[in-house]
Amino acid sequence: MKTLTYRDAVNAALHEEMELDPSVFVYGIDVGDHKRIFGTTNNLVEDFGPDRCFSTPLCEETLVGFGLGAAITGQRPVNVHMRVDFLLLAMNQLANMVTTWSYGSGGSLRVPFVIRAIIGRGWGQSYQHCKSLQSIFGHIPGLRVVMPATPADAKGMLKAAIRCDDPVLVIEHRWLYDAEGVVGDLDEIAPLEGASILRPGTDLTIAATSWMNVEAMHAAKILGKAGVGCEIVDVRAVAPLDDTTVAASVAKTGYCVVADTDWVPYGLGAELAARLHERCFDSLKAPVKRVGFAFTHCPCSRPLENLFYPNAGQIVRAAEELLKLPPVDLEGEDFYSYERKFRGPF
Amino acid sequence: MEQTLAVARQLYRRMYLIRTAEDAIVKRYHENDMKTPMHMSMGAEAIAAAVCLAIGPDSLCVSSYRSHGTYLARTLETDRFFAELYGKCGGTADGRAGSMHLSAPEQGYLGGSAIVASVIPVATGAAFSLKRLGRDAVVAVFFGDGAIDEGSFWESLNIACAWRLPVLFVCEDNGFAVHTPAGVRHGYASITDIVSRFRISAAETSTTDASLLHAATQELLADMRAAQRPGFIRMHYYRYLEHVGVNEDFAAGYRPRDEYEEWLAVDPVTTQRTRLLEAGVAEDWVAEMERGIDAQVAHSIELAVAAPFPDECILFRDVMTNENVDIS
């Protein structure tokens, strides 16, 4: 048991799995340069050589097709994309090829292929470096989509993803990289399916993805002062989605806010709301509330950026509406701002 | 001769403007008020100046995220430029776009993109449009040596050649995509060689002398017009600063400082200044122009700092034409 940052947890997972299995290799744009993908690919070139960790030309579609080819011929490739936005260039390979190959081969070819993609945010990265899009990826059959929110999951889920015989997309939020937590040992993996209860409560369920778990914890603290006990369910895996855990929580609380790091329309909140209707309609005391990005493009300007991204404040307001509570005063509340962690670009 | 002198002056005006505006960014970035990722043009001033001047005001251009040079060479204005960098009202998109997405459509600069190579097809479509409209103009598209790794570059090149579209492909080659050198990314020795096998007018330069770059671009444009086909020009330069940000990065170890010193000895801005003086332009005239630009930049920054931030309604404006309609 060790305490690591999320960044080092990702690095440790890669390191351990590369050590255990020589068929694992890591590739992608800039994975081998001195910045090492925010430090997540540190020491891989040094310890495993340039054949197992290498920077590539800029050619996302080909990189993903390449991974498929390697995966069906005995390798366990890990392809890294510095932003989810860049992965969109590979949507053809992902939706038409990677996710269909096992099906089309009647199951005789499996695709043990991991794609890591990072959600950017802040410092005016604006509308081409900010996307999350888990609902789009989760919409495609044959693709596992996970969003680790803690260092333990960052390590355990990535290790599980590398050992998995299905294609797995791991979506990491850049802001989580500095989070610290206890992580599992060499042979410990975290399941690729199943939500988890981050905080128990009885009055309201907050189902959150990725960074929104941090905001949800903050919101729970604020609401706690008003006597509301929030249960936070970290969704963890977008596909397959564990609605059982969320429904069990809602059966207890009767209320649900979905806090997602993505646009709301056609999003994870819509999917969860539909499933809660199917699974525990009678327990719901009010319609499910959804919190996510403002439905516009991410603007550059700092004050507009603040309006674009949801935070603990919006979760609190959504909860108050559901529970018909008077709004608490958020005036002196110290909401998270990235200036605390870093300055300057990226 | 008079004409050459006039061109030399215009080139220097543009280059001095780009350098001065970027010097100001370097000086003030640490104040943390320009919250936008800066991909600096420093070292590449001659390319933007030469190409933008050569294509003329009727032509169009699009660029990558490394676009300060293109924007300034094309527009010569700094009020909207700095307002955008400060995320303020009065910017090119009232703060929505930032450094990576500057635009000035009314001056033929259609915009830029932070997704590498993704403007190249856009330029190709715009060139198709110009051709249909019967305009005697081209679309210049600026991109780096990393963009030519992408399929969309080759697909656009092919279409432009097959359909004889007036695209001027400008590859601003600094030898790196972020920190990864071209040598490990390219399965060929010379991009210009390969491209020249297409039905295209192709050229390559390695000088920092803006007048020479301007002449090379003009020659290429003449050839394109005569042969009714697109053009490609690879222009080597040295990126002075880190990939993104305003600092030097020689300590990182991926490129040696001496290389920079060599290029600095032929710095495009000082080279052009020397050319002007050698050609007999009075030093007073040059100094006067420089003072004018210094004042312009300082004034634009003052305006930007004083300008208000955009208010909430800007957040949703222009996503679609039916603005402010809540479509969520």
Ligand SMILES: Cc1ncc(C[n+]2csc(CCOP(=O)(O)OP(=O)(O)O)c2C)c(N)n1
């Ligand atoms: C499609 C895509 N892939 C990756 C990136 C990340 N990225 C941003 S700039 C860059 C390098 C581009 O190099 P080059 O085209 O030579 O332009 P330069 O920055 O050198 O001017 C990369 C890989 C991106 N923005 N878009």
Ligand SMILES: [Mg+2]
């Ligand atoms: Mg380059």
